[in-house]
Amino acid sequence: MKGAALESNIRAGIKEWIGLAVLSLPAILISVDLSVMILALPHISIALGADSTEQLWIMDIYGFMLSGFLITMGTLGDRLGRRKLLMIGAAAFGSASVLAACANTSGTLIAARALLGIAGATVSPSSLALISNMFRDHKQRSLAIGIWFMCSMGGMALGPIVGGTMLEHFSWSSIFLLGVPVMALLLLTASHLLPDYRDPAPGRLDMASVVLSMCTILPVIYGLKEIAKQGLEPLPLIAIVAGVAFGTLFVRRQRRLDSPLIDLRLFANPTFSTALGGLFGITLTGASMLFIAQHLQFVEGLSPLRAAMCMLPGVVASMTGMLLSPLIARLIRPSLLIGAGLAFSATGCIILSQVTAGSGLSTLIVGYILFNAGVAPFASLSSDLIVGSAPPAKAGSAASLLQTSGEFAFALGIAVLGSIGTYVYRTQIVGFIPRDVSMLTHGATLESLAGAVSSAKALPEPIASTILHGAQVAFTNGMHAVVAISGVLMIAIAVLTVTRFRHLPPIGQKKPGEM
Known part of the structure; x- marks a missing residue:
């Protein structure tokens, strides 16, 4: 009876769940800001007269600042108070959003995007760490983190769709104003809905x-x-x-x-280190998404918005999996659920390797659904394991490590897997380029699939068709190499996590020997 009373005391109520909804909105927004520029950049470059270098900085500075400040801000939240830092970050993000929307030069927009990245780094780890304070019951915390992570990952995929919709009806500045009402809502409700927490013995920064x-x-x-x-x-x-x-x-x-700044003793916990390392490996495979997006646009000939819509079923599958995984893990061991999920992802990679230049959309969409849905259990449950296995005073530091690791892994995946796919493309496209084309056409075709598509438009038939077909075949083979490596990674991580997590009972159940 006493144990039941204690259990009811630590269970979160309606106030905490409403607070989670308030925390989830900024998670979506910060992720949307990472990917919304994909469609908005051409409009911005025309309006502001941005040259190629300025376009790169407009695109990349947000991610640079976000990743660079995550560890500092996560640890700072542990020291100063997570709610306090969250509110400071929300105010800064809203103000920088207005500055970005009102920018009339490339330099101003670059500066505003840099401020948005720093503010985003302030909001993200504090949000995730606060969830661990609000939901002390393991079942509830696991579900809450799954919901938050679902919103964060969903924002990345929603970015191009949101951007395309906004640009169709409003000017480019409208995409930045989305942040103002969301952060205003957070500022108005945070003191009433969210607890504050700080390390009682933080030490000197x-x-x-x-x-x-x-x-x-x-x-x-x-x-x-x-x-x-x-x-x-x-x-x-x-x-x-x-x-x-x-x-x-x-x-x-x-x-x-x-x-x-980072307590390296966290890595001595095998659950923490395995979850963080496995999630790093899973995030590496995110480079496959870029190849799939390019295949839809330059091989299937879809517009960016239609390509994003074709990828939406995979995103919905991923978000659904993140939401359901904590619930399913109450019935079976997390290791079994994660292993089965990654087997589905590997199957998705096999299906994606069967996509050809003329196979149509169905094979690709089905493969992408399996690829995304299978990763969801690991993404959702490992986030809970990483934040939950850290002491409460270090939850912000653990959350920042989780997110910084993701930034590193995604960048490394694009660099390594992207280079492998590009190498396959360039090796195979050479055989399709006629000898009598100009050096400019030869160079553009060899550079990328987009360059080949652009060059083919200015060439007579049948040379144009030969180059375009060859580029599509070469690119698709490069994509096959990337998804094959991704599938091998999935299997290796499945074996690792099933082995290292086999001692974990279903969520909410005690380990053997525990009272």
């Missing part, structure tokens, strides 16, 4: 560690992104080497400090 963390993250992210775009050029490689060197200094400093 080590500014040297803050600088070293940024000097580690920013050069590596920059280098990986540049390699994905330009190949193995000297400057990106130097940036990565510099980031690794600073990272070594950062880790050494954390080991010496009494109050480190």
